[in-house]
Every structure is written in structure tokens, then in C-alpha cells.
Amino acid sequence: MNKPTDQFQRPLHDLRISVTDRCNFRCTYCMPKEVFGRDFEFLPHGAVLKFEEIVRLAAVFVGLGVEKLRITGGEPLVRRDIEKLIGMLAGVPGVKDLTLTTNGALLPRKAQPLKDAGLQRITVSLDSLRDDVFKAMNDVDFPVQGVLDGITAAEAAGLHPIKVNMVVKRGLNDADIVPMARYFRDRGHILRFIEFMDVGATNGWRMDDVVSGEAIAAMIDAEMPLEPIPSRYPGEVARRFRYRDGSGETGVITSVTQPFCGSCTRARLSADGSLYTCLFATTGTDLRGPLRSGASDDELRAVLVGLWGDRRDRYSELRSEATAPDRKVEMSYIGG
Ligand code: SAM
Ligand code: SF4
Ligand code: SF4
Numbered sequence: 001m002n003k004p005t006d007q008f009q010r011p012l013h014d015l016r017i018s019v020t021d022r023c024n025f026r027c028t029y030c031m032p033k034e035v036f037g038r039d040f041e042f043l044p045h046g047a048v049l050k051f052e053e054i055v056r057l058a059a060v061f062v063g064l065g066v067e068k069l070r071i072t073g074g075e076p077l078v079r080r081d082i083e084k085l086i087g088m089l090a091g092v093p094g095v096k097d098l099t100l101t102t103n104g105a106l107l108p109r110k111a112q113p114l115k116d117a118g119l120q121r122i123t124v125s126l127d128s129l130r131d132d133v134f135k136a137m138n139d140v141d142f143p144v145q146g147v148l149d150g151i152t153a154a155e156a157a158g159l160h161p162i163k164v165n166m167v168v169k170r171g172l173n174d175a176d177i178v179p180m181a182r183y184f185r186d187r188g189h190i191l192r193f194i195e196f197m198d199v200g201a202t203n204g205w206r207m208d209d210v211v212s213g214e215a216i217a218a219m220i221d222a223e224m225p226l227e228p229i230p231s232r233y234p235g236e237v238a239r240r241f242r243y244r245d246g247s248g249e250t251g252v253i254t255s256v257t258q259p260f261c262g263s264c265t266r267a268r269l270s271a272d273g274s275l276y277t278c279l280f281a282t283t284g285t286d287l288r289g290p291l292r293s294g295a296s297d298d299e300l301r302a303v304l305v306g307l308w309g310d311r312r313d314r315y316s317e318l319r320s321e322a323t324a325p326d327r328k329v330e331m332s333y334i335g336g
Pocket of ligand 1: 023029030072073074075076101102103123124125165166167194195196197198199203331332335336
């Protein structure tokens, strides 16, 4: 079958798979406690896709051109036996890149089993090196050292390269930009700064809270000179820079100030099996229903081809303060 392209000629290359909507953190920009508190109803277990279901869908996606799979959530490492899923996905012919994004808290015991199962590389999120700031952001009193231990475990297990994601929110952790850049440059990890985004409808986003990727790069450049380097492949989301002294690279993900919808080749599968063609979508398409009622691979393929063929998403190019409160789905549900 031909590989589908959407209404703007964008192919389908990446699939992000959310394996759970639950998380052991309550980052204020993602799962604020006031919303994701004791009374919040997470997906019931029966609603969440089983590993076999995820793998079957992933194989259908790979047949349509997907080469890269990223496991995410919620926090993917809270899903029981996650390494089994990694092993199953690593065995799908045609998967060229298999990776996972985690808050790192459970990595000290999960890094080696994940590597052994076939995980190739990993992204760990960390927003500050200062305990008071980091704890205020994760809102569960989790210390910086716990994440650093996770990164060390990933390194020891041979998960390379390690990328570190830092969401920057003005007035909260912008003072951490240069110290974080220096720290991870010195350890040979690639730190990527993410502009604070208006994902979901609960994080109180305001444009004033966004520090632009350009400003971030300028702050680093003033201390440790940088030069831009080209993307490795079309559709790469990070704008990359190398340190002029040859000591490594860093990047900025400018979803707000310099959107990259024109080359967006990503689809997202929620933990309960709905497909979203944009991080900022308000509705998804249920794939679990057909999957559980006996649809064949050809039937699933036809649904996906139709869906991707109709895709016109370019939210970040249209964003304004007025669109921020739209009832978009939460990032913890469809996956970052
Ligand atoms: N729990 C895992 C983690 O935190 O790495 C994986 C899921 S998380 C939703 C994926 C990524 O999205 C993380 O790097 C997180 O920092 C980022 N993220 C969450 N909310 C965001 C927001 N409002 N703006 C920008 N990035 C955000
Ligand atoms: Fe959890 Fe990741 Fe969201 Fe933080 S960013 S609340 S760790 S899912
Ligand atoms: Fe892709 Fe939607 Fe983000 Fe644009 S806003 S880059 S279409 S996910």
C-alpha cells in the first residue's frame, strides 16, 4: 500500500505511544494537582490498550511509513512490565528508532531491563538542578538527585545518546538555563530546552510565561559560544546548536515562537487507543473499538490512511492567547 501523505503533503513518520495516563509526578505545567488530585478519574485498566494491541497497531503504522516509535505517557515507567512492551516493539520489522521519554524517577531500576529488552536510547526530563525549584515544579517533593541517579543508570546501561528535556517557564526556572547547559555539556548529554506550551486546558498558560528559544540560545551563547548546526532529518523538532569549542551540542524546541507544523510527521496514540494527529487536537479517532471487534489489519490500515489523508493540523501556526483555553486533550493522556 502507498504511504499516505496529508493535506499538506506531510508523510507519517513518527508514532508516539502513550502507555498510561498516570504519573508519579504532578508537574505544574502538565498535571496540576488541583485538577489531577485524589478525585481525578484516570482510565480504568480495561480501557487501556494491552501490549498485544499496541504492538499490532504499531506494526500497521510501520507498514504505512512510520520508522520511529517513542513511548511516553503520563509516566511510561509506571506501566507494569514496560520492558516487555519494549521487547515486543523492538521485534517489529521496520522499526528503525525506538525510544522513550521519562521523568527518570524509576530509571535506577528500569534502565538495564529496558536496554536488555531492546530500547535504543532515552530522553529524561529535568527542569532544574536546584531542589527547591525542581520540587516546586514536580510538586511531589521529588529531589533532583533522584533524576540524576536515573540518568547515571541509563548511562551505565548503555542507553545512548541520552537527551534531557527542560521545560522553561519564565520566572520559575529561567535562571537554570545556563547552569543546566553547562552541567549537561560537561557530561556529554544533549540538553534540549522546550518552550512552555499551552497543552491541554488546565495549565494556565500565558504567552508572558514563555521564554523564546532564541532568547535561551542567546543566554547560553553569551557564556559558552554556540553555532547552529543543520537538522539530521526533515521534521526534526529541535533547532540544534554546537558549542564552538567542540564540547557538544544543545537544542531548543520552539513550538510557540517558531512553529514547525510544516514538517510535522507525528501521530499520537493515547493509552486507550485513540489516534490524534496533533498535540493540540480536541478530538481523536477510536482505534480500540475496531481492534477489539475483530477488524483486520487491512481494515485498520484503511482507517489510518483515510485519517492521515484528511489531516490539516497546524495548531502552532495558528496559536494565540485566544486559542489557549480551547478544550484540547491533556498531554498526560495523549503523550508528550
Ligand atoms: N512523564 C514523562 C516525562 O515527563 O518525561 C513523559 C511524558 S511528558 C508529557 C513528555 C514531555 O512533555 C516532558 O519532557 C515534559 O516536560 C513535556 N511537557 C509537559 N507539559 C509541557 C508543557 N506545558 N509545555 C512544554 N512541554 C511540556
Ligand atoms: Fe508526569 Fe511527565 Fe507530565 Fe511531569 S511532564 S506530570 S512527569 S507526565
Ligand atoms: Fe504538529 Fe500539531 Fe505541533 Fe503543529 S501543533 S507541530 S501539527 S503536533
